[in-house]
Amino acid sequence: MKHSVATAAVLLSVLARASTAQAGDAVRAMPADAFIDTLGVGIHLTYMDTAYTNVRNVYDDLKWLGIRHVRDYPPGDRPPFSTYVFLAQLGIKFNVLTNPDFAWSVGAAARLNAAVPGSVVAVEGSNEIDNWPVSYHGLTGAAAGLAQQRDIYARVHAAPALAGVPVYDLTGFDTRKVESRAGSANYANQHVYPQNGEQPTYNSNGDRWMPAAIDAVKKYQLPMVITEFGYFSMPQSGWYMIGVDEPTQAKGVLNGYMDAAAAGVKRTYVYELLDEKPDPQNKDSGMHFGLFRNDNSPKPVAHAIRNLTTILNAGKTRRANAAAMRGSLAYTLSDMPVSANSLLLQKKDGRFVLALWNETPIWDRAIGKPVESPPARVGIDFGAKASRVDVYDPLVSTTPSASHRDVSQLAVDVPDHVILLEITAVGTPRL
Template sequence: MKHPVAATQTVLARSAVSHGSRLASRARPYKLFGARAAASLATGICVLASATTVQASDPVRAIPANAFIDTLGVVTHVNYTDGAYINVRNVADNLAWLGIHHVRDYTPGPSAPFSSYAYLAQRGVKFNFLVRSNIAESIEVAAKLNAAVPGSIAAIEGFNEIDNFPVPYRGLTGTPAGLAAQREIYARVRNTPELAGVPIYDLTGYDLKSVETRADSADYANQHAYPQNGNQPTYNVPGGAWLPAAINSVKKFQLPIVITEFGYFSMPQSGWYMIGVDEASQAKGVLNGYMDAAAAGVKRLYVYELLDQKPDPQNKNAEMHFGLFRFDNSPKPVAYAIRNLTSVLNTGTTRRATGAARNTLAYTLADMPASANGLLLQKKDGRFVLALWNETAIWDRATGTPVTHPPARVSVDFGATASRVDLYDPLVSATPLASHRDVRQLTVNVPDHVILLEVTPADMPGT
């Protein structure tokens, strides 16, 4: 997230500590992609009965679906009152439509009324508040909001990307200034009764190699990760493993981790070290990134950003194309995909305590390529959701066009007969593309983006 100054097209130079930086600049009802596209995807991602015998594995413990949804965050700019964010009702409605409750924004300031933040908080929005240069004032206003709407502050975060936007502090500059300011932020939050229990996220943009501990400075390590060249978030050939690199860079602090900026702008580009892709590829990368982060144990990943800030019909300013929604508030494919994902995970009724279902599934995946990933979730009604995705290349940086590779054929054994298995593709719909009854083994075509296998065990209470 950048300061509200005029945006530029400057691209940051590569370095060991700037892999997470973006551009040097400032910081609804379902709609399918079309009947023809949906039919094509349903055919290409078909699930076929498999005769392959697979050895059952040890039980895998599932992540509760609501805990996974709680890892989903998005960046907002409520203080930008000269563009799309001026309509705070759209902001609230869009977040509710997506099924996302966590946002990252600056603490309320002079450019946007406090009432806008209070309105969002009353609608269930939970803020990670970035501290402004006036530390005392920022923490005071955050405390005021948390007192007005208890539980609305999820975290307080230190200064943003001080390598790009240096903040002087008591005669210090650069990394020493940022680190000293972070210690003051930590102490002030800890001594503010209205913020009791609110965690402190670290600042971003300092020289990680020169720091060995975050004691008395942060409760969570914090990084930014922007895949370059249209790369997938974790498996890129050629290129860097962007999300893993961000995570690994702060593991030495032995703290839980958050990624407070991640994303792709939907302005197709070619060339070296660019991140512009088309809208369909943006949807794939963002959805995969959410899954990758959760699978790696990241507490929360905030996608940059909710809305395209201003119109840019001639595609001259990449900064105006990061949104999940366009400037006119119409959802991009990525917004539909997120809504479909959260809709699938939220369907069903909470199981009764007397009929509690098990929370493990002894599934096995065979023929998974190195670029493929899986994550097991469990819905509140006890059904499992096995997410699979294969991070093959999605963008040709030489031509600035999307590419598609054949899906990986993966054999799945559920460890026991499932009474029902439904296949979902969030990029297409929130309804199943295929359904199977009384199966133990399936062969699944896993594409370059997340698909979901909803598994109803035969021994599940109520089935």
């Protein structure tokens, strides 16, 4: 039986007292602010014939989403340097991606960080050298890219204006053939684009797009970023790099943001903020990756991200006392399928937010249509009573779909995308 997004997300009921679920060990919560800080998005200010020429829209979109981290090439002549300074002064943080003239790129990053201290949070090496090869000091292929990356690393760490700014690794080399990134990068870096319209982390056929990318760089023993991740909203059938419809894009991106944070990824940059150019006949997949359409109207994925950050930011004006901010919650999840995942967050006001999502199929690649699987009924035992539990579906609204008071056990139907349970533990200050 198929369920709509609205009904599949939040069918919540109190479990019978005879439930076998028992509260487990305390789970350490990730601060909600720290989670929001993992959210990034790619922009293209230098693409002067695209929707990015309107920098005010770029800023307004980022503010509307609740995202402040962007990835882009460095400022040059077009757009003017003042465009980057404008965004930086409004709190936008840049991961500066080096172009083939990496010495100039590092210098431009230093100039921006000097103009607005703290605006450059990283400098990234060459982009996908398997697709855009580089030549360097007589070398070609991966050898050129790896040699260039060592010099980028040295140049960044020698620049006084970039003191403390980390270097993200280049992308597009075969990690199986490279054993160390010492002297080359402070962060491992991967790109993740789930294929065949599949979920980011779990698929019953064995495809594990994000975990496979993470596993490939674990040997470097570095913190990690994902500097490109996403789906394009151009519904297609077939194999490999195929598009999905806009609601499915929203599910995949929201799940991917959560998957990455749950796996400890420092930051994930979704590709990209805006559909660059009009493509009404759906001939160019590259024009459909945006969170916003080319006319700057938000897609469902933009609404979902805004809803997510709005829910997590709600109540921040009042800080909880030390007792309420203990940072952990004892609970047990029962009947979680292998395809499901969870992440516990805590707001500044002391309330916890338990994110749950179940990565069942979302796209039928044979016919190019969305799939909605029945949700999984998951039991939650808090051990002690929670004074209130509100349930949200970020794909739908910032308004709770269900609210429960004075409960210690619940059952929730977990759909194929992220839902949020906001838990007010006993003793949390009233807002």
